[in-house]
Amino acid sequence: MTTSENKKVYFASDQHLGAPTPEQSFPREQKFVAWLNEIKKDAEAIFLLGDLFDFWFEYKTVVPKGFVRVLGKLAEIKDSGIPIYFFVGNHDLWMNDYFEKELNIPVYHKPQEFSINGKLFLIGHGDGLGPHDKGYKRMKKVFTFKPFQWMFRWLHPDLGVRLGQYMSVKNKLISGDEDAKFLGEENEWLVQYCKRKLTTKHYDYFIFGHRHLPMNISLNDKSTYLNIGDWINYYTYGVFENQELKLEEYK
Template identity: 65%
Template sequence: MDKGRPIEIKLIPGKKAYFTSDQHLGAPNVISSREREKIFVNFLEQIKHDAQILFLLGDLFDFWHEYKTVVPKGFVRVLGKLAELSDSGVKIYFFTGNHDLWMRDYLQKELAVTIFIEEQTFIINNKSFFVAHGDGLGPGDQGYKRMKKLFTNPVARWFFRWLHPDIGVALGNYLSRKNKLISGEEDIKFLGEDHEWLIVFSKEKLIEKHYDYFVYGHRHLPMDLLIGKDKNSHYVNLGDWVTYYTYAVFDRGNLHLQTFK
């Protein structure tokens, strides 16, 4: 079931919508993260002149937790650039991922970013989009789904907030940085349409309703595949900014995957 009514967007002539995800800033270490952060900030600088909307599809940070008056240290370059884009009129939509699912209202209050914690549909220039980070969607991965329910449980979040930030953030960073995708210990391979959970999920959604584009992060593998009975719907995974430095841009009625160089 769709989460709310579709948000309708009409792009101004000459303006574009950009989609990006999985920067995992903070991992695997400060030096590597800082280098990738600068690259991503350069990307944001490049698009600021023609971007009308920027979709951030989760895991911008490898770990993020907001206490009532404290947020994780660092990331001033990317936060400053996002503030600049927002102040200049670029609309920013942020979909929480599995690494920054404890985001609350800091970016909303400081940067006027709209936060989504679940999937959302959009109509952009008469094209229909189903947008989500992608974690927990589709069949399988029951262990993660149970863990996500625990991590998003209000009682569990309340107890975690009582940890001193030095302890809570250190613990969160330790657990997040054990991610083999980020350390390079896990080789990401396409599993085939019948075994890629997000593709299976998207095909099931098409039975209910047609979407021109399904756009996800999470998988870390850039893909643009035609799916559906008539092969007229696109499954798009945005890849990441750890290995691929890929993003998607919607312009003149079409969505294209691109690599930032």
């Protein structure tokens, strides 16, 4: 990908729309839609790095109720010719092909490499990467196990979605407790993951979400790790223009 003159590439993550209640989430959805409406003026591409929804499950003919404004805005932007790339997070990992069929937005379940203006990026949500986090890794294996998803699909949507929303809201990151505090570079699992990747291949930029903390960390003199924060406490996002990647806050 090569950006046109005065065009930018945008990155956003962890909006958790629907949490802790649809009513409390609604202003956050409005703010995110307003941001999308602003950046479409100069966006070359938009990367959404997961947990757009606090819970998402695709039945064969049913998806969770709500989110009409953000889905409509994404459809409008994509239809205007601006590429959008979506990476599933741990809260919307049960996303299948709804975005691809309805919005023509590709969906990724693992980190992907992208070359932008000659710089090599590794981009993903960030869950389950790096050392530790073994409890979540075991849970993810269960949740992504096809027979488990098949059994869950047999729950009536009124029950299944309500159960999923209840479990998702229990996530500690939503309540903003100690899990969302900076742990130091040596204890940040994604930092360790990035450093390990650099032992086998060079990347100019690693961009992840999941941690709900804005971070811009130099891994060496040529590589940078950017965590783009969230839309619960920080309203931060990443911007790549020409050769520069930076964090900004939407106010």
